[in-house]
Amino acid sequence: xxxxxxxxxxxxxxxxxxxxxxxxxxxxxxxxxxxxxxxxxxxxxxxxxxxxxxxxxxxxxxxxxxxxxxxxxxxxxxxxxxxxxxxxxxxxxxxxxxxxxxxxxxxxxxxxxx
Amino acid sequence: xxxxxxxxxxxxxxxxxxxxxxxxxxxxxxxxxxxxxxxxxxxxxxxxxxxxxxxxxxxxxxxxxxxxxxxxxxxxxxxxxxxxxxxxxxxxxxxxxxxxxxxxxxxxx
Numbered sequence: 001x002x003x004x005x006x007x008x009x010x011x012x013x014x015x016x017x018x019x020x021x022x023x024x025x026x027x028x029x030x031x032x033x034x035x036x037x038x039x040x041x042x043x044x045x046x047x048x049x050x051x052x053x054x055x056x057x058x059x060x061x062x063x064x065x066x067x068x069x070x071x072x073x074x075x076x077x078x079x080x081x082x083x084x085x086x087x088x089x090x091x092x093x094x095x096x097x098x099x100x101x102x103x104x105x106x107x108x109x110x111x112x113x114x
Numbered sequence: 115x116x117x118x119x120x121x122x123x124x125x126x127x128x129x130x131x132x133x134x135x136x137x138x139x140x141x142x143x144x145x146x147x148x149x150x151x152x153x154x155x156x157x158x159x160x161x162x163x164x165x166x167x168x169x170x171x172x173x174x175x176x177x178x179x180x181x182x183x184x185x186x187x188x189x190x191x192x193x194x195x196x197x198x199x200x201x202x203x204x205x206x207x208x209x210x211x212x213x214x215x216x217x218x219x220x221x222x223x
Contacts, residue, residue, distance in 0.1 A: 004157075006157075033210065033211075035211070042212075042213055042214070042215070043158075043211065043212065043213040045210035045211065045212070048210065056210060058210065088155065090157055090158070092211070100146045100148070100163055100165075100205060102148075102160055102163065103160070103211060104160055105150075105157035105158045105159070105160075106157050107156055107157045108155075108156070108157045110155065
């Protein structure tokens, strides 16, 4: 079974631009979560989607948004990019079973903001 | 979710077992112990999880003490490819994960 895939793997943008990242979960997984990972802050939760609805949200500004499609694929968007948005963005999918609901991560998208 | 404490780093000889300790003294009854690892700049990889009993899979074994206040991840025959940062996490009913600093494991030939 194929793992979580994320596109693109690398991205370079300039301040003020916007970016859209894509995530395809493992087949059959209905929950998708997004995380931001930086050397200084570690892994931080952005949001989680299930059945096209945002179910949980982390403490990030409104410039960070996401959505999930009917096939469980998900996208996240960051508008008005800032230098501090440079990070590894990770997507994780899970079956959404009763706990524990193991999350499986994709390879990540490395975003660099210049 | 309960906080975990792990050593900052450890070395291991190739072919030997690597034993990674984790303290989680404030764990509650319905919280699971999870282990992930992350090779530099790649996505975290799920290794194993457990609640009360010891667990084993094709990658590793997880030993949880009877009082559940600590656990040990065992990589039975470490290889150079096991060099990574290993994260011990305690999770309850919520889906979001939070990684601490983890243990940087270096496997030496």
